[in-house]
Amino acid sequence: MSTSERNRERDSESTFGDYGGQYVPEALMPALQELEDAYERYVLENEDGFLDEFRERIRDFGGRPTPLQRADRLSDRYDREIYLKREDLVHGGAHKLNNALGQVLLAKYMGKERVIAETGAGQHGTATAMAAAHLDVPCEIYMGRTDINRQRPNVYRMRMNGAEVNPVTAGSGTLKEAINETMRDWATTVERTHYVIGSVVGPHPFPKLVRDFQSVIGREAREQIRDRAGRLPDSVVACAGGGSNTMGAFHEFVPDEDVDLVAVEAGGSSLEIDEAAGLAPNSATLSTGTDGVLHGAMTKLLQQRDGQIVESHSVSAGLDYAGVGPELAHLVETGRVTPVTVDDEAALNGFHRLSNLEGIIPALESSHALGYLEEAHEELGDLVVVNVSGRGDKDLETVLEETENRDLAAAPDVEVFDQ
Amino acid sequence: MSHESTTDAAIESDVEAAIRENHPALITYITAGDPSLEETKAYVEALDRGGSDLIELGLPFSEPIAEGPTIQAAINRALDAGTTPRGFFELVDDLETEAPLLVMTYYNMILQFGGEPDVRPFVERAAEVGLSGIIVPDLPAEEADPLREACDDHGIDLVFIVAPTTEGERLDRIMSQVSGFAYVQARLGTTGARANVSTATHDSLARLSEYDVPKAVGFGVSEGDHAAEIIEAGADGVIVGSALVDIIAEHGSADSGTESQNTAEHADGDAAAELEAKAAELKRGARRGAADEDAPEPEQP
Numbered sequence: 001m002s003t004s005e006r007n008r009e010r011d012s013e014s015t016f017g018d019y020g021g022q023y024v025p026e027a028l029m030p031a032l033q034e035l036e037d038a039y040e041r042y043v044l045e046n047e048d049g050f051l052d053e054f055r056e057r058i059r060d061f062g063g064r065p066t067p068l069q070r071a072d073r074l075s076d077r078y079d080r081e082i083y084l085k086r087e088d089l090v091h092g093g094a095h096k097l098n099n100a101l102g103q104v105l106l107a108k109y110m111g112k113e114r115v116i117a118e119t120g121a122g123q124h125g126t127a128t129a130m131a132a133a134h135l136d137v138p139c140e141i142y143m144g145r146t147d148i149n150r151q152r153p154n155v156y157r158m159r160m161n162g163a164e165v166n167p168v169t170a171g172s173g174t175l176k177e178a179i180n181e182t183m184r185d186w187a188t189t190v191e192r193t194h195y196v197i198g199s200v201v202g203p204h205p206f207p208k209l210v211r212d213f214q215s216v217i218g219r220e221a222r223e224q225i226r227d228r229a230g231r232l233p234d235s236v237v238a239c240a241g242g243g244s245n246t247m248g249a250f251h252e253f254v255p256d257e258d259v260d261l262v263a264v265e266a267g268g269s270s271l272e273i274d275e276a277a278g279l280a281p282n283s284a285t286l287s288t289g290t291d292g293v294l295h296g297a298m299t300k301l302l303q304q305r306d307g308q309i310v311e312s313h314s315v316s317a318g319l320d321y322a323g324v325g326p327e328l329a330h331l332v333e334t335g336r337v338t339p340v341t342v343d344d345e346a347a348l349n350g351f352h353r354l355s356n357l358e359g360i361i362p363a364l365e366s367s368h369a370l371g372y373l374e375e376a377h378e379e380l381g382d383l384v385v386v387n388v389s390g391r392g393d394k395d396l397e398t399v400l401e402e403t404e405n406r407d408l409a410a411a412p413d414v415e416v417f418d419q
Numbered sequence: 420m421s422h423e424s425t426t427d428a429a430i431e432s433d434v435e436a437a438i439r440e441n442h443p444a445l446i447t448y449i450t451a452g453d454p455s456l457e458e459t460k461a462y463v464e465a466l467d468r469g470g471s472d473l474i475e476l477g478l479p480f481s482e483p484i485a486e487g488p489t490i491q492a493a494i495n496r497a498l499d500a501g502t503t504p505r506g507f508f509e510l511v512d513d514l515e516t517e518a519p520l521l522v523m524t525y526y527n528m529i530l531q532f533g534g535e536p537d538v539r540p541f542v543e544r545a546a547e548v549g550l551s552g553i554i555v556p557d558l559p560a561e562e563a564d565p566l567r568e569a570c571d572d573h574g575i576d577l578v579f580i581v582a583p584t585t586e587g588e589r590l591d592r593i594m595s596q597v598s599g600f601a602y603v604q605a606r607l608g609t610t611g612a613r614a615n616v617s618t619a620t621h622d623s624l625a626r627l628s629e630y631d632v633p634k635a636v637g638f639g640v641s642e643g644d645h646a647a648e649i650i651e652a653g654a655d656g657v658i659v660g661s662a663l664v665d666i667i668a669e670h671g672s673a674d675s676g677t678e679s680q681n682t683a684e685h686a687d688g689d690a691a692a693e694l695e696a697k698a699a700e701l702k703r704g705a706r707r708g709a710a711d712e713d714a715p716e717p718e719q720p
Contacts, residue, residue, distance in 0.1 A: 022561060022562060023558060024557055026593075029585070030589065049434075180484050184485075187484075187607060188608035292527045292531060293557070305504075305531070309482050
């Protein structure tokens with residue numbers, strides 16, 4: 001059996017253990033079949049040189065490979081070797097471009113006239129808008145009203161790159177509602193539109209497709225740590241919302257059983273679900289969720305006992321989602337990935353600490369991974385890779401506001417600005 | 420309702436019998452709990468009096484990705500009013516209608532009913548309260564085996580949707596598994612009342628004409644004239660939802676107050692009367708379509 005035949009066999013499955021599948025309206029099923037076919041031909045088989053073009057563009061336009069940087073002061077602080085995978089240095093400021101560029105290019109190869117996408121923090125919307133401008137494809141982005149208000153710089157960036165931004169006012173106006181609205185658009189225009197889904201979520205084959213475009217993170221990191229340290233790390237730490245930087249960082253390490261894979265979720269202000277109000281003051285789906293079907297896949301969810309999806313919360317808009325990728329749910333279920341949580345405050349401290357000690361302002365998403373490093377570095381071994389999934393410029397307003405309300409050990413005195 | 424079989428084949432279901440015996444059939448939809456379960460009871464009875472041959476009741480789910488703005492708003496009103504699956508089943512248990520009842524809901528609601536992810540407790544309860552069928556907009560045939568098996572065990576129809584994009588081998592496979600009727604989606608997109616009948620409807624019905632199963636067309640049907648046109652084009656039934664939900668929304672609720680304030684003074688009786696009248700108009704339209712269909716070609720002068 002050839003490699004490509006093995007790839008086909010391995011990837012024709014629509015599930016990961018009990019998770020995954022295709023729970024979508026009938027109108028979308030032929031489009032998923034078409035996408036599966038395109039995934040197999042272009043991504044797995046490199047038909048028409050798709051992968052060659054993708055690699056060239058993600059290098060020249062995207063700025064890959066990103067460095068694996070030794071964090072000297074964190075290494076001193078924790079008395080072990082800490083390396084940072086610098087996805088904040090990808091064009092656009094986050095790992096999101098890896099996937100967006102891959103999918104918009106794939107849409108072009110498939111002959112689609114238009115791409116749509118949903119966005120939470122705005123990073124995926126920005127990356128999709130950039131990729132669409134770069135590849136000359138019309139682009140519309142759905143974004144919750146609440147997220148538009150808390151992530152304004154990204155809204156401007158999307159508009160500057162020529163994308164339409166459609167506000168979604170339903171529910172709490174965050175990522176979950178934006179996904180619903182994008183699915184509706186897709187169900188109406190499916191014959192000419194590709195939906196650039198923003199994480200390793202949704203119906204098959206999206207979780208695999210997005211994972212494959214993101215797995216460049218772990219592939220590079222694996223080679224780089226071997227070059228630098230002469231061995232594989234004891235652990236890889238990444239934040240987890242939907243799970244795309246997580247799966248991207250972990251995928252290549254999954255067969256390396258000696259490498260611990262730690263997914264850091266947003267613990268928000270509490271891990272309890274308020275059943276009466278239908279609210280979870282966290283986004284800790286892997287740690288506290290239960291099995292169910294949302295947005296096209298069987299996965300772990302934050303839901304009420306009767307099946308209604310609850311509103312999640314995180315100080316980081318990018319982690320604020322009630323679902324998670326089905327493959328990640330499977331890896332947690334089988335014990336390969338360990339889910340942990342870090343609350344809003346620890347994440348904010350992580351944000352300030354990295355900014356202060358290393359001169360890197362991380363995204364609030366990545367700050368959760370850095371928060372966990374502070375809390376549990378002794379359990380992570382001597383050689384640790386932390387994925388810095390994005391940069392934090394977009395989060396400055398939120399961080400200033402949230403810092404003002406708290407007494408944070410790692411925060412600088414910001415009152416000087418007001419004098 | 421009849422349990423008699425009209426063919427020599429296996430025992431025909433309530434749902435299929437309702438369509439075949441009342442041809443052309445009117446299938447109506449409203450969301451349970453909009454604006455309250457008590458009002459839903461009155462509205463369902465009105466739709467039954469108005470000539471509905473089957474009635475679909477929506478069990479609200481917080482993420483209704485297949486619905487347009489009208490039904491999404493109804494679902495939000497129902498959830499705000501505290502509608503739960505248990506309350507829904509109590510309502511159905513309490514209803515006495517000529518027309519068989521179907522539940523339309525999303526897969527997660529079915530999966531979670533028993534406390535553990537499993538479809539069986541929902542189907543068992545549905546059978547217990549006398550529901551005749553289940554429609555699940557986010558459950559394509561490929562994922563439906565567990566639910567279909569549970570439904571078969573309890574004599575409940577699992578109705579599949581056929582979209583304008585459903586063609587070739589998939590269409591064959593779905594049509595071979597149809598139970599009750601094929602729900603023919605009139606156009607791409609979400610539910611919602613439209614001003615005219617889509618050309619996709621005619622194409623879909625032409626594509627389906629070779630399959631000997633009842634076909635009912637939904638998505639966008641709002642007027643008697645639409646019903647006539649759809650039946651004339653070869654459908655066995657029409658499905659109407661958003662146009663009925665609009666009537667309920669306009670009347671608001673005397674209890675819940677805030678929404679639709681300007682019309683809240685209407686008594687509930689008015690909404691029920693309007694629903695009954697609307698159902699009757701749609702049923703007349705459907706009959707007109709059937710009459711045209713059967714009418715002899717006009718003689719040439």
